[in-house]
Amino acid sequence: MLRLSAVDTFYGPIPALKGVTLEVHAGEIVCLLGGNASGKSTTMRTILGIVRPHAGTVEFEGKRLDGLSTGEIVRRGISLVPEARRVFGRMTVWENLAMGSFIRRKEPAAEISRDMERVYGLFPRLRERSGQYAATLSGGEQQMLAIGRALMARPRLLLMDEPSMGLSPAFVDQVFDIIQTINQQGTTILVVEQNAAVALSIASRGYVLQNGRIAVEDSAAALLAADDIRRAYLGED
Amino acid sequence: MSDILAILPQQLVFGIALGTVYGLLALGYTMVYGVLFMINFAHGEVFMIGAYIGWGVLAALLDAKVGGLHPAWVLPLMLAPAMLCTGALGVMIERLAYRPLYVRGATRLGPLISAVGASIFLQNAVMLTQGARMKVYMTNFLFPPAWRFSLFGASISALLVVMVAVAGVMMWGLHVLVQRSTLGRSIRAVAEDREMAAIMGVSVGQVIGTTFFLGSALGGAAGVLVGLYYTQIDFVMGYSAGLKAFTAAVLGGIGNIRGAMLGGLVLGITESLAVTFINPAFKDVVAFALLIMTLVFRPEGLLGEGLSDREKV
């Protein structure tokens, strides 16, 4: 569904991604692992067209994405749950979700309401707080809101940038359960994570990024099992 | 002392009239600042041009000796072209003078100086085409002076009521637009987190253009109202009115729409009351003093939520 081929991306003179090649097939959960500054966020931004690759291509459902505007890319069915949530704090929960469906604003209101219901179904806590300003929510609730907001666009591919960051372990489990549910409901997911263990527990395949390069590519099970890989590339001990 | 108390109600009425105009004008500054974090220095000029357009319509009607002039249909006839033209002018200013400069480096110098240039250009363009002398609104043909009533010792004219009503409706309309509509939400989203809004599919350029249109159109309307009420307009009126309106926006909390309206009222009333006690020649000093005090002691303004990191030095 999504394919990056030999992508090079630079921040000024600094290379951020070097020859990155990865694939996500429809219906999968794929995770992209790596430590700080390994290029994970840059990959997300490249897919979304926020940063343009200097070399290589990005394809989605067979068509080129690189070179398109972010709006165009989002319109094609890709949504992002950004790093650190980035909900619109000065808007209410409901308004945040409404913003999520902005790309579909020409569709009948009933459709959009249906999606909002679905989101509330996944995250009952949000329904309780639908009139509250997003800035007053807890970190975990904001994460739910960010995910819900991304879902409102009915994406076929959902990009998630470090969803576990800043959350308590119990919450992390909850969130990743929900991610699995979303996947089962039909959304393909690419998760970027530092917390390798939990990401690999729901993914089918994984890539490990190090210094902007893909260092390892394998099934999730294999990655979980290989101790030396874990230690060397994922910084765990 | 008693004669001061005697004129106080009248000054208050004047202050409210002034305040609604400042509020309308302040909305333009506050909206643009909300999405661009930039002061639209040329905003005062769209106010001035709006006043000239309104004058043109009224003068044309009077010249053509059109009978049965009544504000109910003449006023919209003056406001509509003024607002449409100034709205479009605002969009053009953003496109030509500001947009080419966004990508440039860190200095805020560029857009600000470009704005000053645009302001000077517009002022002089009007001066060259309309003459340097002031123009007079023949308001009395539209609002006979007899249309007034008394309240608590203050004489309130029908014109004043209409002015406050029109301004009030516009401000409320903008507030509803921004709070309830999809467009309003997209403006607020861009103001809060531009990149995220773009990721949601919002066309940031379009939103910015719309913001300029709305703010400038309101500024143009304020120009027509000011022309009607104070009857004298000239090509420099935008400069000082602009600075005062900016003060009002800051006073209320820059980026905050209700703040702009509140700030306008506070400034208008303060200025009006102040001139009963001090030499009227110094009334502009009142506004500047308020501005400086606000920025030093409460930079987020009356209704503001505190400066974001982008605004602190």
Place this chain on the structure above:
Amino acid sequence: MRYQSLAAIGLAILALAAPLLAPNDYVMGVVTRICLYALLALGLNIVVGFAGLLDLGYVAFFGIGSYIYAFLASPHFGIHLPFIVILPIIVAATAVSGILIGAPTLRLRGDYLAIVTLGFGEITYIFLLNLDRPINITGGPSGIISIDPPSLGGFVASRNAEYYYLFLAALGLVLVASARLRDSRIGWAWQAIREDELAAQAMGINTTVSKLQAFAIGASFAGIAGGLLASWQRSVFPDNFLFQESINILAMVILGGVGNLLGVILGAAIIVALPEIFRDFQVYRLLAFGLLLMVLMIFRPQGLLPVSRPGREDDESARGSPAA
């Protein structure tokens, strides 16, 4: 660098020989005025160019300096101090006013700083215009006239050429001072603040003191120019110090090249001389001026003689952030 030194020397020679080269007294007057405005531009260059503080009310200091000279050398208060004595007083007074005006702006960011300084400029004008009742301090709209010309020993300046050399000397001093400041610790601190104030603070620079220094020194240069104006024009009026003048001076700095000393002088020369050359189009002058500012910012914001700075600003494309 050699090119610049040669040009500078050539200019200096031209400058010294100017009264011999000028075809008539009118041209002499224009050249004298260029010196005056070059001085002002150098002063604003300290605030805007070196320290990066956008002062839109710079004309206030020009006015304060002028009026102080008028107070101390005219029949207005009956005081007639010699030129040499007044100048240090002006420097001190305008420096203090610079600190007073700069102080409230210390925590403000660019746009706000600009508006506040603009406000101070306006307030100064209003005071100059209206402080003639109940006590006549400033002479109101009619200003102060019959100001004494500068005199030294028995020599009293009367012809444009004589004023010219006086102005040139002042300009020379200020130019040397600016160059010294730029290369001094103060200058480095200003540059750091201009580039990134937070980083400068982190490096241990006392930004408050540095900014106030910039305001004070810039103001004192304008004050000197003000004194020179008063002694040359033999009169001062509030309308000498309108906001438009602040913009004129700012345009000189930007056109010439923000931070570049010779550039700023060049900018002053162009902006003073151009209207003289295009006298017939006087009425379009401001229109063209406004257009010039816009066009400059779009196409050549660094001015005619840019400052060479290692690795600079405009590589936004690399940051990967979307334009509007």
